[in-house]
Amino acid sequence: MRASSPIEALTAEQTAALDRYRARWLAIRRSTAPCDRAAAEQGVRLAYQAAELKPPSRIIWCDGPVDLSDRASLASRTEGPNVKSAVIDRPRRQVAARVRARLRARIRAQVERAVNPADALIASVVDAVVQGTGTAHDGRSLLSRLQRSRPLSWRGTLNVLLGRDGFRYSAAGPAELSWLGPYEYVRDVLGLKEETALLLGLWQVAMNVGWLQPHEHTCWLSERPKVLRSDAEARLHHASGPALRFADGWSVFAWKGVEVPRWMIEQPATITLAAIDAESNVQLRRCMIEIMTPQCFVALGGARKIAADETGVLWRRIWFNYDIWSAVEVINATPEPDGTHKHFFLQVPANVQTAREAVAWTYGMRADEYANVMVRT
Known part of the structure; x- marks a missing residue:
């Protein structure tokens, strides 16, 4: 690779392109479109080749990440060891080193912040999926699944039980592959094609799969979710159905970012004052009140009037x-x-004592500051 002078600054046109690539990769991470399986499988083969591995002899498609985890947990020695580090992590380090030689640190940071900002919605999806992979569809625990699976070595069983070879570490999904966005920008907009050539297969994979778990001889791929719903603050949320659902039927019901039991969403009329009082989880209790509506909660006698003035009722x-x-x-x-x-x-x-103090708090003000504003208006 020939030596070139480092890029010192982005042009106006290159800076404008940052927004386009941020939107592109946001759409990729949150896509619910069916996967292009042929393109994904071609990407897998290219990624293995870039990692100097033979292409996997089997590529197995799954209906979702929990289905993928269930199937991969039955893996025998014939599938070979997990090669996530070789296929994903090592190329990332190699490309990062090559790009560092061409881009100043502040330019790299600018591109990373712009194209790959934190995505709370996808972080919530990943957390839900990782929790979901610990329990099978029929409710059996990971331990019972291991007991009914193909025999594993004692070391393999121990690794799974301790989380060393668990789904979070052995598979990769939209959050784990989001780092590819800035490098696509670097390749397409800044022209660093030679430096990023190792990522051609991984880009194709990221654009066409939900999750993947690569082993030496077998690579499991999963479809994207069929449903992904959020509120205006990009939190998992759907008022009348699952906020997250995959083709295998595995679903998550959520209210403003909090995972809730299915019945709270599908049967809101069954939320009563007694049910709210019986719920020990504070977050779930808040969700129940919001689903019932605070107005109904108060009207049914769920809360006591503390104070009232011209601003409202506490x-x-x-x-x-x-x-x-x-x-x-x-x-x-x-x-x-x-x-x-x-x-x-x-x-x-909980510590506000008057309605005026409460209303002032919602504006980020003290009660006396809010009173002065009220007088002026």
Whole structure:
């Protein structure tokens, strides 16, 4: 590879392209489109070749990452050892070293921040999937699955039980492959084709699979999710169905980023004050109140009025485990089309004592600061 002078700064056109590549890789990570299996399999072969490995003799498609984990957990010695490090990690290090020689550190940081920012939604998906791979569809634990699987060596069994060869470490998905985005930008926009040539197969894989688990002789690939729903803050959320669902039926029900039992979403009418009181998980209790709606919770006697003034009404509920729910009820000054005024409930810290203090907190102000603003307006 011939030596070239390092790139000192991005041009205006190159800077403008950063947004395009960020959007492109965001769409790749969050895609629910069916995978292009032929393209994915070609990418796998190229990636193995770049890692100086023979292409896998078998490529097995799965309906989702949990299905992939279930199948891969039955792997015998004929599948060969896991080669994720050789296929993914080693090329990443090699390309990073070559790109470092061509780009100043501040340029590399600029590209990384712009093209591959933190993606909380996909991080939540990965966490849910990793948890889901610990339990089979029929509810059996990982240990019971191992007991009914093909015999493993004592070392292999120990590695799985200790998480050393668990799904998080042996497979790769949209979050683990998102680092490829900045290098695609570097190749396409900055012209570093020779430096990034090792990644041609991995790019093709990342664009056409959900998850992969590469072994020496067998590579398992999974489809993308069929459903991926989020709220305006990019949290896993769907008010009437699964927020995440794969073709194998494995699903996650979530409310504003919190995984909840299926019945809370599909049968919201069964949420009662007694059910809320019986729930020991604070996060789930908050979700139940929100699904029921705070207005209904208060109307049914779930909370006690603490204070009221011209700004609104402060409501509070204290449970025996010292969990405290506080919310201020305010009225929208703008009337609805039918002439009524909509009531809003805003959750506030447990230590506020007045409605004015609670409303002020929602604006990031003290009660006296908010009072002065009210006087001026």
